[in-house]
Amino acid sequence: MLTAVFSDVHGNLEALDAVLRDAREHGAERFVCLGDVVGYGADPNACSERIRGLGGIVVRGNHDHACSYRAPLGWFNPVAAAAARWTRKQLSEENRAWLRGLPFEAQTEEAQFVHGGLDDPRHWPYLFPGEDFSAHFRRQRRILCFVGHTHVPLLAALIGGRARVARLARFRLSPDEVAKVTVNVGSVGQPRNEDPRACYVLWDPAKGGVAPRRVPYDIDAAARKILAADLPPLLAARLSIGR
Numbered sequence: 001m002l003t004a005v006f007s008d009v010h011g012n013l014e015a016l017d018a019v020l021r022d023a024r025e026h027g028a029e030r031f032v033c034l035g036d037v038v039g040y041g042a043d044p045n046a047c048s049e050r051i052r053g054l055g056g057i058v059v060r061g062n063h064d065h066a067c068s069y070r071a072p073l074g075w076f077n078p079v080a081a082a083a084a085r086w087t088r089k090q091l092s093e094e095n096r097a098w099l100r101g102l103p104f105e106a107q108t109e110e111a112q113f114v115h116g117g118l119d120d121p122r123h124w125p126y127l128f129p130g131e132d133f134s135a136h137f138r139r140q141r142r143i144l145c146f147v148g149h150t151h152v153p154l155l156a157a158l159i160g161g162r163a164r165v166a167r168l169a170r171f172r173l174s175p176d177e178v179a180k181v182t183v184n185v186g187s188v189g190q191p192r193n194e195d196p197r198a199c200y201v202l203w204d205p206a207k208g209g210v211a212p213r214r215v216p217y218d219i220d221a222a223a224r225k226i227l228a229a230d231l232p233p234l235l236a237a238r239l240s241i242g243r
């Protein structure tokens, strides 16, 4: 069943709807969300409801956690902390309860899913391109794993015991060549790799194919809502530069 795997929506409803439309047009019937449904953007409730309504796997991101619990925000930068405080006030009781109940990791027969990295799902490690993937790969039991969190799409492969990291491009799994593959699906609602279009992947579990997608959406509308909500203006400005 063709599956859309996406992450880091961050309360950006315009970007989420554009991605869901694109995925359905391409035949996606199953949806996996790798966390950070809320935080930064102006539509935390609508995004929570939309994603809950998909009925697919959803794992917990650091912003989902911070916005649904009253824990101290000292480990967030000031902009993220301000957005988390704002989001806490907005979230409905029902959406807060749903976010609190999300698992830290999930798996199917074909793949594992986590927001940060498998080495420490509850503390969301950042697997940036230059990072050491070995602890993560040690805990990867499936040939394929999907992650988000850094907002930077990438492909990491364990080949002959060594992790190699590359730009994410369309590929098909060939188990004779690779031992394990981890795909960072990038971000729907706040892309940071200099391309402002929403980012996600289409995955065909039967054929082992993965194809990244970039989707234009109404950035101005999402930015206007952020400014109107009195969220930090930087959060609106960065949407159009993709950083």
Ligand code: ZN
Residues within 6 Å of the ligand: 008, 010, 036, 061, 063, 149, 150, 151
């Ligand atoms: Zn995020």
